[in-house]
Amino acid sequence: MKHIHKVLLLGSGALKIGEAGEFDYSGSQAIKALKEEGIKVILVNPNIATIQTSEGLADEIYLLPVTHEFVSSVIVKERPDGILLSFGGQTALNCGLELARRGIFKKYDVKVLGTSIAAIEITEDRKLFSEKLTAQKLKTAPGKIVHSLAEAEVFANSTGFPLMLRTGFALGGMGSGIITGKRDLRLRVAHGLTLYPQLLLEECLSGWKEVEYEVVRDCDDNCITVCNMENFDPTGIHTGESIVVAPSQTLNNHEYFFLRTIAIQVIRAIGVVGECNIQFALNPDNGEYRIIEVNARLSRSSALASKATGYPLAYVAAKLALGKRLWEIPNSITGKTTAFFEPALDYIVIKVPRWDIDKFIRAESTIGSEMKSVGEVMSIGRTFEEAIQKASRMLNDGYAGVMDKNFTRETKQQLLKRLKTADTMRLFTVCSAIREGVTLAEIHRLTQIDHWFLQKLENIVTTYKQLEQTVRLTRDLLRTAKQQGFSDSQIADLTHSNEAAVRTKRQQLQITPFVKCIDTTAGEFPATTNYLYLTYYADESDYVPIAGNKAIVLGGGPYAIGTSVEFDWCAVNTVMTLRKEKIKGIMVNCNPETVSTDYDISDVLYFEELSLERVLDIYELEQAPLILSVGGQIPNNLSVKLPRSVPILGPTRKQITQAEDREQFSHLLDTLSIAQPAWGKAATIAEAKKLCAAIGYPALLRPSFVLSGKAMRVLDTEVQLVKYMQYYAQLLKTHPVLITRFLEDYGECDFDGVARSGDILVSAISEHIEGAGVHSGDSAMIHPPATMTFETQQEVSRIAARIIKALHLTGPFNIQFLHNRDVLVIECNLRASRSFPFVSKLDGVNFIEVATRTILGKKVPRFPVPLLPFYGVKVPQFSHHKVKGADPVLKVEMNSTGEVAALGADCYAAYLTALIATGFNSPTRRAAMVTLGGERGKLALINSCRKLNNLGFTLYATSGTHMFLKYNGIHSEVIGKVFEHDQRTVINLLQEKKIDFIINLPERGEYQSTSAKTLSDGYNIRRAAIDYKVPVFTNREAADFFVDAIAKWHGDALPQLSLQAYKKLTVVTKGAR
């Protein structure tokens, strides 16, 4: 065998729906496994917020798109001996298959390590897959694409009924459903074929249990199944959308080991070397099975299985790819046994998906075979009740538990209706229905959820009702409630007490949680690591708090829009710095997709809730100070809630309140004579009118009654204002709305930094491409600033210095500025921000390391602002194509699910590269479509349209825009809107792949319309663009920048240096800050 010295690892790029942080975890583990073997690791991954793209892991990091073009160029340059394709999700796998097809591996003698290309192809090709497994007498669900009724009938005759009919996705999947018999088939297929050219018929597995196995195989054919998992929802709901439990709960011994045997047969038949995930459907009435799918790579499920069992699947898979055998790899938890074993669990693990549907305009909350969730939480307990209640709170979506007063307002009839169609509230709907007296049998009939789960939920509901009715809270009831996972605050709520009082009472009655260890062997062998969870279902702890200097770091919780891998990077780097400083790091987090929840990262890991109650429990056990400023908003919000007796390292409660309380901060700015957009609060129509008259329109309204910020609006007129205030009148009485002057034509920038006693030690300015009005998380950022004037940058720095000095801050911070001719402050957060990894990696100064050392009181020098001879551009990744119906328009509320960054000697090349990394194709068709709403929109883009004309682009325009362009001497071709008949429409252009991109500048009123019924032409165009995967720009600045970028780019190679190579170009100046 060829000796392997240098390995290329492909990452998964930006976080998106279906491909999230789990691949940072997989990739980081793979790098660790390779480095241990002395192998040089080359990484291609444009996701700059990840841990795997941090210094000290891979030897060369290429922040480049994971596409065959870019990866080929890296192969040519680096000439690696081998490549790993299974650690970067579907993105890396697809890229690998494409490279193989193009003969790149053969040409450059790159060995595909681990699972072979041939084996991957079997799992990716439905036909090959079915043939391969059927040959081994293994059962797959038969399915066929049919183009005629005759074809459908032939298929139906071979399989029998019921069958599942699936139609295309683009028109909303109209006509999909279960076919019960021949007559039904004739009617439905005939109708379906009038709408779609082809239909998919599949064996109907509706109501079957969905079970997954994580299987590992080495090059000597030694096989193990690390974990099995059972979905709470039956087949039909994507496993990423379902609650999942590990191990399976309702399978008997025969079923468990029968499927295990099949799983091993499958991995052998396919020939995977490493890890794969096998999904089964299991008939609950007779034990029949079908193999639904095999993923011959690390996956979201494998990350979950690793965290659920303590078995490091990715690490082991990487070793196996190098030709090691399972028994040659030590079990790092016990330190004594080997990786050839199957973990035994003595606890139950539950994963619950985290959705953020409310953040998408016009998206539906139903769930099904397509994934829509943006993150997940994992909870561990010794009963199902305890674990599911913990998980519901970990979501950080406002739930107090599976039963929540705020979600139980519906009538029995409404609940029954909701049970029929699965939606994101399903768990809570089921519990409310139980409470309203719907029988478990009825719920089972409507949802097909196994009785076992329903019975457990019923136990919780019973206790909930007891708590509601109790006059005196007895010790027994309190203990039962705690063992069933009720929080102190919910118990307080139900018994008319308060959280602190319940806590005190509980402690007096000696009802406290115990700490249990995850050891992979159910207690058979001692663990050398401290991978822990808390439970009330125990009598003693098997962990003694570690001695010595220590600190508790709170992680970011579930990934959701606004909280993503960047906060995991911050939390992990904090713990790593603590350990470097000889301080023991204790991590608390509940997100299985993270690196921070790898038990190797910290000295102690609590896989636990980030709630006030649980954090206090952990604090009381460990007696160590807390670091709350690195995990994003969840830990940051705790700082003001924690009792004063709890020591916090970093920004103080007073400082945080001063910066984050709107009134206090505004006052601070006033005393410092620092400008801010005019603002005020209003609870009534009269107040709002008066306020808006004073500050002027447009006005940004931010209500305080919803967590998600769903009702945030920009209003242009008093008529709109009155309508808004009337609509929310009831809620606004108690929760006034915050109204801010909405400034247009302003640029925006982020100022990240770390301070000691009010003195800024390190800082960085990142300029937004999109101007004010687009959420900073959805804006592209350039660092160092490319178009801001030096004077503005200086002014921003000066203002930041004055604010931080006034706050006398020690710790990390982020300030957002608006700038035009003047500079205004929008907000200030005394915590690490989304852009910390971005600026840290570009500037070569780890902001988190500086922050951690500073808050520990260590001596840290001041870092000069480096003069970078290159630019980094960070762009958001959107997942609108995954969320049916979602409007992709950019607005004040964040919508992106991830980000990527690219570097370049000029910011335009870097921008283009970064866009390609989010799925753009380079504009080679030289055609675009423009549709500009309103006079302002049209005028704003006239220059860019002219530039496109001059560049030789064919412009297609809707009639109004066409007239306007014509009047201004710009040539364009008229094209119909989506629903204009008798002429070619934008749909034709999209279908025929005629255009590179669409510029659609909508007017505010168009997409903000509260009446969801009327779908505007603009919306239809944007949505069609998303469905046909054509980029669409809805923001003027971004469109201009993009046009400039393609004007400057002449089709030559985009930048291809590694991060390390760029760093070597860095010249540090000793300029004063």
Next chain:
Amino acid sequence: MESAYLHLTDGTSLQGTAFGYHGEMRGEVVFTTAMTGYEQSLTDPSFANQILVFTYPLVGNYGVAKPQFQDKHLVANFESEKIWANGVVLSSLPKSPFHYQSVTSFANWLTEQKIPGIARIDTRALTIKLRAHGVLAGTISRQKMRPRSFTARYRYTDVSCKKNVSYPAPKPNTPHVALLDCGVKHGIIRQLLHLGIAVTRIPWNVNPLDIGKFDAVVCSNGPGDPKNWVETVAIIKKILTKKIPFLGICLGHQLLSLAIGADTYKLKYGHRGVNQPVQEEKTRKCYITSQNHGYAVLTKTIPRNFDRWFTNLNDGTNEGICNDRAKIWSTQFHPEGEPGPFDTEWVFERLLTA
């Protein structure tokens, strides 16, 4: 809910909730880490005189199936006709089950079989105690008072059949093995029949050579200290002199080892679970196995003419011996699984090469 107590011989008593049979029962307290298979474990005769602690906290979820007899003396879905364990210790109380094969609940099954159970015990804490201390004797009782005297429920030989039972092979002219029953798990018989081998199951103290001609002899699993089974060891010695192919499983492996002059010893807390990794010495191939034993063969005492067939990857203990030329094999693990994996079923196929 009535309280129950687990009184341990180290002087500690654990309080929990009673379920199952209302009676007092003593036994050696051992733990299994299997997450499924309580029906199979409890009906395994090797658990006779033992109280079984399940480390998995949610037991009884899928209820208890109706025993299916594929022959008058052979259960298809359990490992014997009854529960042999003396008691059960659980974390949470099992509730009404939901499974298409379930006919009764776990608690009712225990009541029917006159087996006491205790739930709401911190089974992880108890397991760690047993791991640290070694196995302890204990009594499940509804009395808070510690019991003063105990009697063993079974003599170790109670697990064996009292007279010969024959299981004809599905087809004629097939190999015929004698099965020395020291408390055989029915899974072993099922595996042999599945391979087309006819089986005559004979009591532990009968020399098969005295009652007929067999193509091979299999010695079963069974409870307790192998050194108790003096008569069976003597019979095995006789069989070996006749050069008849031999397969020992679990206790059978230990008895074979004693018969060839090796020694056995008691493990601190045994191997009980379905995730025990073993490695075949010659090929370096690894297998996940089902195990239930408290004693082991002392590796260094294995005579030269025998190969160390398998070794436990967790603790390096011996997991099997063989002498291929003499056609003698034995495994410490259960190649028939039940509960647990079937990865080593092929061990039985060795008999077909005999």
